[in-house]
Amino acid sequence: MAPSDAIKQILPAFEQYYTVKKENITPPFCAEAEFRSHNEQYFLVRSAHIADIDSNEFVYFACPDELNSEKLEKLVKAAWDAGLAKVRPYNGHRNSDVSLLIFTKSINPETINAIKKTKLYKSYKFSFHGWSHFKLAVCNTSDMQVYTNRQGKDYAKLIKKNIKSSS
Structure with missing residues (x-):
């Protein structure tokens, strides 16, 4: 299956939310x-406003033909920087996660370890204004193997459930 076809199959799973x-x-x-997502907390009446709670997620999709460590590092940095540029931390901000889903035909074996070790985190004002985590999932479309970092394990289930192999 071509990586671009895999992305066409996975995007409808995201379009609902x-x-x-x-x-x-x-x-x-x-x-x-x-x-x-924006939520408000108040006491008895809306005029007794207590807190705002904002939660965001920014997901980026990439489809290189082959993935090596250098290409992975460039994609991770580009997604992290683009996602953090959209974050507006304030006292009601809870979290803004940045996710990267990569669909590729081949992965170098040493890149698999780099995928698993990828960990990016940022807190805003000692987490009083929220935080950001980085989620990563890489799908090898030739054998439908999915590799993730610790934060991105939920995406492995989503990818396997929504992508039907055309072999």
Whole structure:
């Protein structure tokens, strides 16, 4: 299966809760998805406002033909930087996670360890204004193996469930 076909199959899973963009996206990626949630807490009446709670997730999709450590590092840095640029921390901000889903035809064996060891985290004002985690999932479309970092394990289930192999 071609990586671009895999992305076409996975995007409908995101369209229910995320705003999916296929045009005017950050350059190394082929699609983006954005989720924003706003919640308010108040005491008895709305005028007794206690707190705002914002939670966001920015997902980037990439489809290189082959993935090596250098290419992985460039994609991770581009996704992390683009995602953090959209974060607006304030006292009601809870979290803004950045996710990268990569679909490729081949992965170098040493890249698998780099995928598992990828860990990015940022707190804003000692977590009083929230935090950001980085989630990573890489799918080898030739054998449908999915590799993730610790934060991205949920994406392995999502990918396996939604991508049907055309072999």
